[in-house]
Amino acid sequence: MKKHDDKLNVIESVKVWYGFSIFTIILALVAYPLLMTFAFALFMILISGDRDIMFENDFIGAIALAMQLMLIAVIYLRGIKKENPGGKFLRTVKGGFDTFAKSTASTTLGSVISVILMTGILAVLEYSGIIITFFGLKRYLLYVSCALLIVGLTGFMRCVSSYVLSMVYLGILVGSAAIIPYVVNKLFYEKFIFYGVIIGAAAIVMIIMSTILTIRFVKERIWDR
Amino acid sequence: MAEKKGEVKMENVLEIKGLTKEYKDFRLGSLDIEIPCGFSTALIGANGAGKTTLIDIICGVTAKSSGEMKFFGSFTDNDRSDLRNRIGYCSSANYFPLDWNLKKIAGVMETAFDNFDRQRFTDLCGRLKLGSPSDKKQKKLVKMSDGNKMRTYIASVLARDTDLLVLDEPASSLDPLARDILCEMFREYLSARDGERSVIFSTHNIADMEFVTDYAVFMAEGQVVEKGFIEDLKAKYIIVHGDAADCKKAAPYMLTCNTNSTAFEGIALAENAESLSYAATEKPTLQQLSIGILRKAEENEKA
Numbered sequence: 263m264k265k266h267d268d269k270l271n272v273i274e275s276v277k278v279w280y281g282f283s284i285f286t287i288i289l290a291l292v293a294y295p296l297l298m299t300f301a302f303a304l305f306m307i308l309i310s311g312d313r314d315i316m317f318e319n320d321f322i323g324a325i326a327l328a329m330q331l332m333l334i335a336v337i338y339l340r341g342i343k344k345e346n347p348g349g350k351f352l353r354t355v356k357g358g359f360d361t362f363a364k365s366t367a368s369t370t371l372g373s374v375i376s377v378i379l380m381t382g383i384l385a386v387l388e389y390s391g392i393i394i395t396f397f398g399l400k401r402y403l404l405y406v407s408c409a410l411l412i413v414g415l416t417g418f419m420r421c422v423s424s425y426v427l428s429m430v431y432l433g434i435l436v437g438s439a440a441i442i443p444y445v446v447n448k449l450f451y452e453k454f455i456f457y458g459v460i461i462g463a464a465a466i467v468m469i470i471m472s473t474i475l476t477i478r479f480v481k482e483r484i485w486d487r
Numbered sequence: 488m489a490e491k492k493g494e495v496k497m498e499n500v501l502e503i504k505g506l507t508k509e510y511k512d513f514r515l516g517s518l519d520i521e522i523p524c525g526f527s528t529a530l531i532g533a534n535g536a537g538k539t540t541l542i543d544i545i546c547g548v549t550a551k552s553s554g555e556m557k558f559f560g561s562f563t564d565n566d567r568s569d570l571r572n573r574i575g576y577c578s579s580a581n582y583f584p585l586d587w588n589l590k591k592i593a594g595v596m597e598t599a600f601d602n603f604d605r606q607r608f609t610d611l612c613g614r615l616k617l618g619s620p621s622d623k624k625q626k627k628l629v630k631m632s633d634g635n636k637m638r639t640y641i642a643s644v645l646a647r648d649t650d651l652l653v654l655d656e657p658a659s660s661l662d663p664l665a666r667d668i669l670c671e672m673f674r675e676y677l678s679a680r681d682g683e684r685s686v687i688f689s690t691h692n693i694a695d696m697e698f699v700t701d702y703a704v705f706m707a708e709g710q711v712v713e714k715g716f717i718e719d720l721k722a723k724y725i726i727v728h729g730d731a732a733d734c735k736k737a738a739p740y741m742l743t744c745n746t747n748s749t750a751f752e753g754i755a756l757a758e759n760a761e762s763l764s765y766a767a768t769e770k771p772t773l774q775q776l777s778i779g780i781l782r783k784a785e786e787n788e789k790a
Contacts, residue, residue, distance in 0.1 A: 268572070270598065277595065281586070281594070344543075348582070348585075348587075350543070353548045354547060354548060356571060356598075356599050356601070358547070358571065486550045
């Protein structure tokens with residue numbers, strides 16, 4: 263009997279899993295947090311009448327990263343459990359688990375790119391003198407590395423079976439993301455490039471590990487049950 | 488599918504042997520079922536009987552604990568890649584992510600399956616009064632009524648060129664008119680490749696779906712309690728009505744019996760019709776048959 267070719271490529275896998283292309287997802291992960299953050303900043307300035315309240319400290323970097331992380335978590339959790347909307351459909355599409363694995367790896371890479379892009383935009387805005395985010399471009403690498411480390415940790419959310427526990431875990435991560443600019447600014451007085459490289463390397467290992475482990479976890483503990 | 492079963496080539500679209508699924512609080516099976524090819528088969532049972540679990544296992548959504556399944560005469564459940572393309576499946580609720588609309592569904596289905604026909608999806612959406620996937624203004628599923636969500640699921644699954652349709656409670660959220668259209672669509676699906684295509688669906692709306700049911704599998708407490716072609720089952724069982732005074736006399740022959748101060752009614756095996764000649768008997772409807780069989784299963788379970 264003729265065997266049917268049942269594999270989707272990476273781009274198709276993301277489209278089937280999320281309904282959007284990976285490029286749209288990256289765009290959304292960059293644009294939404296920035297738009298929401300600046301809308302919030304504008305609102306705060308309007309009610310306080312003080313421009314510095316939002317732009318002369320690390321709020322912008324903190325809020326944008328926290329919002330981005332929440333969106334990343336929503337994307338990471340799509341369709342993992344069959345009881346969730348779309349969960350059963352996604353188990354019957356071409357490629358089956360292979361489609362899930364490809365879309366997971368792709369969106370993880372997309373998350374990394376979106377974090378680098380968003381923080382990059384903030385750095386450009388700071389360089390232009392429009393905002394002050396994390397007190398100096400010198401600490402940009404350290405800031406991105408810390409953000410990516412948290413993205414790596416976010417990947418483990420897919421291994422938390424309990425909804426309540428996963429929300430608590432996400433809350434801790436979002437809180438951690440929100441204090442990154444403060445930590446970067448206050449705790450690292452010097453050697454921030456050195457620490458940036460070290461934390462960046464740890465973040466890459468964490469992201470790869472969390473992606474591999476969660477794909478395995480989902481296969482063994484969720485998908486095949 | 489008006490042909491009698493003797494006139495068609497009898498092969499099974501699905502053969503299940505010793506299938507089980509263990510949960511902490513529920514056990515499905517062990518099940519042995521043969522679903523005939525070319526017909527529409529209803530899975531009938533009370534809530535929690537195991538219909539959805541069985542459907543999910545058939546479609547590869549849930550893993551079985553043990554047992555064997557043979558599809559289309561030669562494929563096993565290890566041949567999922569082939570089966571995914573040949574089986575059209577939809578669940579009873581939340582089949583698609585709620586932020587999707589018709590346009591998005593059409594785009595995703597085209598990528599997710601080789602045999603999805605966008606034009607057919609558009610036609611089916613029109614027929615089911617859902618609008619068009621090409622409309623500028625699109626409504627997300629989250630904003631649709633349960634009935635319209637189900638219509639969307641049905642349109643998407645019927646827009647694929649499959650050999651077997653497996654639908655979980657497709658009629659439950661539909662209005663009577665939409666149920667009638669669903670029955671019509673089932674018939675069209677089956678007759679498009681007569682004898683080659685099959686439908687399996689679970690339902691609680693037995694009366695509405697009787698017209699489209701050729702074969703039935705009755706389930707209770709994770710077990711199959713009866714199965715067969717509807718016409719055979721209607722010949723096997725009879726509905727018995729009589730005076731309350733005759734109830735005791737009839738009791739040994741009755742499978743189930745409801746009594747009040749003046750009369751009794753219940754279901755019995757047709758082979759006992761002569762012994763029940765003092766009472767009125769009639770051919771049961773599928774609805775009466777289902778209630779009788781499931782009530783008997785419930786009584787056996789209690790006993």
